[in-house]
Amino acid sequence: MEGGPEKGRVPRQKMPEQPPLVRARNFNEVPLGYSPEMALLEAGRCLQCKKPTCMTGCPVGVKIPEFVKLIREGEFVAAARKVKETNALPAVCGRVCPQEVQCEGSCVLAKKGEPVAIGHLERFCADYERRTDQVCLPVKAAANGRKVAVVGCGPAGLTVAGDLILRGYQVTIFEALHKPGGVLVYGIPEFRLPKEIVDSEIRYLQSLGVELRPNMVVGTSLTVKELMGEMGYDAVFIGVGAGLPQFMGIHGEELCGVYSANEYLTRANLLKSYRFPRYDTPLARGRNVAVVGGGNVAMDSVRTALRLGADNAFIVYRRSIEEMPARREEVHHAQQEGVQFKLLTNPVEVIGDERGWVKALKCIRMELGEPDAKGRRKPVPVKGSWFDLPVDIVVIAIGTNANPLLTSSMQELKLNEHGYIVTDPEGRTSVPGVYAGGDIVTGSATVIQAMGAGRRAANAIHKDLGGEAGPPEACSGTLQP
Amino acid sequence: MHRMVIEAPLLAKKVQPGQFLIIMADEEGERIPISVADWDASAGTITIYFLEVGVSTMKLAQKNAGDGLYAVVGPLGRPAKLAKYGTVVMGGGCYGIGAITSIARALKEMGNRVIVITEARSKYLLYNREALRAIADEYIEATSDGSTGIKGKVQDVVQYVIYREKVDLAYFIGCTFMMMNCSNATKGKGLRTLVALNTLMLDGTGMCGVCRVNVGGQTKFACVDGPEFDGHQIDWLGVFHRKSMYLQEELLAYQYHSCRALRPTDQEGK
Ligand SMILES: Cc1cc2nc3c(=O)[nH]c(=O)nc-3n(C[C@H](O)[C@H](O)[C@H](O)COP(=O)(O)OP(=O)(O)OC[C@H]3O[C@@H](n4cnc5c(N)ncnc54)[C@H](O)[C@@H]3O)c2cc1C
Ligand SMILES: Cc1cc2nc3c(=O)[nH]c(=O)nc-3n(C[C@H](O)[C@H](O)[C@H](O)COP(=O)(O)OP(=O)(O)OC[C@H]3O[C@@H](n4cnc5c(N)ncnc54)[C@H](O)[C@@H]3O)c2cc1C
Ligand code: SF4
Ligand code: SF4
Numbered sequence: 214m215e216g217g218p219e220k221g222r223v224p225r226q227k228m229p230e231q232p233p234l235v236r237a238r239n240f241n242e243v244p245l246g247y248s249p250e251m252a253l254l255e256a257g258r259c260l261q262c263k264k265p266t267c268m269t270g271c272p273v274g275v276k277i278p279e280f281v282k283l284i285r286e287g288e289f290v291a292a293a294r295k296v297k298e299t300n301a302l303p304a305v306c307g308r309v310c311p312q313e314v315q316c317e318g319s320c321v322l323a324k325k326g327e328p329v330a331i332g333h334l335e336r337f338c339a340d341y342e343r344r345t346d347q348v349c350l351p352v353k354a355a356a357n358g359r360k361v362a363v364v365g366c367g368p369a370g371l372t373v374a375g376d377l378i379l380r381g382y383q384v385t386i387f388e389a390l391h392k393p394g395g396v397l398v399y400g401i402p403e404f405r406l407p408k409e410i411v412d413s414e415i416r417y418l419q420s421l422g423v424e425l426r427p428n429m430v431v432g433t434s435l436t437v438k439e440l441m442g443e444m445g446y447d448a449v450f451i452g453v454g455a456g457l458p459q460f461m462g463i464h465g466e467e468l469c470g471v472y473s474a475n476e477y478l479t480r481a482n483l484l485k486s487y488r489f490p491r492y493d494t495p496l497a498r499g500r501n502v503a504v505v506g507g508g509n510v511a512m513d514s515v516r517t518a519l520r521l522g523a524d525n526a527f528i529v530y531r532r533s534i535e536e537m538p539a540r541r542e543e544v545h546h547a548q549q550e551g552v553q554f555k556l557l558t559n560p561v562e563v564i565g566d567e568r569g570w571v572k573a574l575k576c577i578r579m580e581l582g583e584p585d586a587k588g589r590r591k592p593v594p595v596k597g598s599w600f601d602l603p604v605d606i607v608v609i610a611i612g613t614n615a616n617p618l619l620t621s622s623m624q625e626l627k628l629n630e631h632g633y634i635v636t637d638p639e640g641r642t643s644v645p646g647v648y649a650g651g652d653i654v655t656g657s658a659t660v661i662q663a664m665g666a667g668r669r670a671a672n673a674i675h676k677d678l679g680g681e682a683g684p685p686e687a688c689s690g691t692l693q694p
Numbered sequence: 695m696h697r698m699v700i701e702a703p704l705l706a707k708k709v710q711p712g713q714f715l716i717i718m719a720d721e722e723g724e725r726i727p728i729s730v731a732d733w734d735a736s737a738g739t740i741t742i743y744f745l746e747v748g749v750s751t752m753k754l755a756q757k758n759a760g761d762g763l764y765a766v767v768g769p770l771g772r773p774a775k776l777a778k779y780g781t782v783v784m785g786g787g788c789y790g791i792g793a794i795t796s797i798a799r800a801l802k803e804m805g806n807r808v809i810v811i812t813e814a815r816s817k818y819l820l821y822n823r824e825a826l827r828a829i830a831d832e833y834i835e836a837t838s839d840g841s842t843g844i845k846g847k848v849q850d851v852v853q854y855v856i857y858r859e860k861v862d863l864a865y866f867i868g869c870t871f872m873m874m875n876c877s878n879a880t881k882g883k884g885l886r887t888l889v890a891l892n893t894l895m896l897d898g899t900g901m902c903g904v905c906r907v908n909v910g911g912q913t914k915f916a917c918v919d920g921p922e923f924d925g926h927q928i929d930w931l932g933v934f935h936r937k938s939m940y941l942q943e944e945l946l947a948y949q950y951h952s953c954r955a956l957r958p959t960d961q962e963g964k
């Protein structure tokens with residue numbers, strides 16, 4: 214096969230997208246997915262390397278050449294199952310992984326600027342399997358009589374639940390919100406990750422026997438001690454994310470019209486404010502919206518603002534576009550849709566009117582100074598360069614911290630100086646029988662990293678409870694009706 | 695004023711005076727905070743009181759005995775700080791008449807002398823009277839129209855009480871305006887004053903920040919740091935502003951849903 218006639222000449226297949234000015238006003242998904250023909254062409258570009266560097270870039274080691282080969286052979290469902298051996302949520306990861314710094318960034322073809330579109334292919338085969346109703350229920354190990362409680366239903370918790378249910382454990386997920394999915398449902402918007410996909414993953418886990426208990430705030434409704442004590446769980450996994458919003462501490466942040474990104478996105482996504490008044494939760498629709506920050510969360514917020522009808526949606530970021538932590542693709546999408554970037558700009562005050570509403574964001578221009586310890590050039594204010602950006606909504610997306618609600622209810626749990634849970638590399642906390650992973654251990658990271666942590670913790674739980682080592686039989690292909 | 699008894703055995707076992715729940719009437723509903731007024735751990739029930747002011751409380755009011763609620767979360771918030779203070783004067787208005795009941799009882803059980811004042815526009819709007827009368831060492835009613843008790847408001851009666859005798863703590867729950875006025879009434883005497891704020895809320899777990907208030911120059915989240923705060927330290931103007939954020943939307947939603955309620959067969963595509 215090496216060096217077939219077409220090899221290298223087929224360009225990377227671009228995924229079709231809704232046209233920018235259309236999509237900027239609706240909440241439907243932006244990239245439309247590959248057709249089977251495009252998937253075949255794209256899969257054909259993979260060199261099937263003997264030493265696939267792409268795999269080293271994937272935090273969970275998806276068997277990339279193998280699943281791509283299956284796509285090339287037209288075995289789309291088999292390809293999806295191959296991915297699922299190491300990644301339980303391919304339809305999600307194919308959409309939201311920062312592939313450019315992970316798998317695709319490590320593909321040998323990346324050097325020439327056109328890596329194999331691994332994420333698109335992953336999404337394609339997972340969507341194909343789901344849409345054609347070929348998702349299989351794998352064979353579960355016989356019940357082993359052990360009970361595990363999972364706290365938090367984000368990617369980390371979902372992974373633990375999925376891994377352990379297959380190994381014969383009885384698994385219950387306790388989730389504080391009324392809907393499961395974590396950031397996947399309350400944070401990442403519909404136009405980037407349709408909720409139908411998350412719902413179908415949850416249904417899949419439920420059909421395997423995972424019990425879901427929404428509206429349970431562990432730390433107040435229940436404590437970990439009670440879970441391990443009278444409720445009889447043999448182990449508890451904590452995957453509660455890092456959901457405490459940071460504010461800037463500048464004057465005027467309490468004004469009406471100032472949102473944390475968590476609030477803004479939760480209203481829009483989880484509570485479906487964009488369908489107000491049919492859904493009861495309101496969200497202010499500004500004509501001019503400023504979003505402060507430069508990460509994925511900021512991009513999601515600003516693109517949501519556009520879709521809610523803003524005439525002008527600004528990103529206010531204190532460094533330049535190169536330093537933005539958001540994925541390239543998201544920045545690019547935002548630009549196409551008409552988001553205006555106020556770079557090298559730092560807010561210093563939110564100015565209000567007499568009714569207590571935001572009227573403007575006072576900013577100062579910045580320039581990049583000397584590189585700091587991490588090599589990032591530090592922004593410094595340009596003297597006297599203040600200006601007012603007239604806006605009626607300000608969304609603050611400058612990051613989150615660890616939420617102390619659960620951890621403060623467990624004095625014996627070791628935390629680091631920022632309040633994150635300290636674990637060993639396999640997810641064991643300082644309390645025997647209690648494991649943790651995802652954003653509550655690492656701070657805000659990525660979906661796939663949270664899933665990787667979940668998998669390691671599931672393995673550790675299995676090992677510590679005396680189970681056989683080795684990965685679960687994820688999707689053996691053996692169908693159960 | 696509506697009274698609702700919710701079957702929630704786990705919650706009834708856990709709840710402490712001063713805590714609240716987040717309730718969603720149905721899947722499209724808002725998540726609204728509601729104080730726990732009373733509970734019965736052995737029966738596994740929780741009692742709440744609410745006033746129909748907008749869509750969410752309207753939806754709650756439309757429920758019949760035996761109906762389910764889409765979501766009930768809790769207990770949330772810090773429990774009331776209970777201790778032996780000495781003499782405590784408590785004021786309740788609106789849903790706060792219900793909300794102070796369990797706190798009053800707990801304070802009484804700890805050996806405090808408890809004076810309870812309740813207010814309403816008119817006599818027929820007062821409720822929970824027997825329970826409060828039984829708990830309090832002194833129970834005073836105030837009505838705006840003078841139809842029973844003293845003609846006036848809690849803020850007026852409080853001034854009289856603290857003039858009359860030495861009081862060690864004041865505690866108020868009711869609408870924001872009432873809590874502010876009462877806090878102002880105790881400020882001159884430097885009487886330690888606690889109120890339970892009713893800010894806007896969403897998750898109730900510290901995740902969104904909508905409930906933030908400025909207390910003594912610091913930003914606090916009412917759902918996890920409160921709802922109980924020092925009434926003399928609160929930036930009341932800020933609280934009023936933030937509460938008014940969705941006035942227009944609330945009105946629109948109320949009209950929309952009242953109309954829909956009249957046409958129950960209306961099938962709008964989901
Ligand atoms: C807007 C936004 C966009 C993002 N975009 C991307 C992206 O494009 N790509 C990417 O890879 N990553 C992205 N991320 C990051 C990624 O979503 C997170 O790293 C990941 O979701 C972390 O997973 P987790 O399981 O640790 O926690 P979460 O997803 O945060 O889930 C934690 C869950 O625990 C629940 N919980 C919290 N406290 C309690 C409690 N006391 N009791 C019970 N339940 C509790 C929460 O309600 C939540 O459901 C984004 C994040 C945000 C906010
Ligand atoms: C910790 C906490 C505990 C609470 N406990 C209770 C409780 O036990 N019982 C209860 O009824 N409410 C309680 N509230 C207030 C309650 O959450 C709101 O009344 C509710 O969100 C109203 O929702 P809605 O959709 O019906 O009205 P909305 O449409 O949200 O509001 C309609 C209008 O009524 C105004 N309004 C809101 N609340 C009140 C009020 N209490 N009195 C007068 N006007 C008001 C609003 O400002 C708005 O203009 C509590 C709030 C908090 C934060
Ligand atoms: S899980 Fe993410 S990083 Fe791994 S192969 Fe898939 S898209 Fe790439
Ligand atoms: S490195 Fe790139 S070309 Fe090589 S196997 Fe992986 S995806 Fe294919």
Ligand code: FES
Nearest residue numbers: 896898900903917
């Ligand atoms: S209600 Fe969301 S942080 Fe308090």
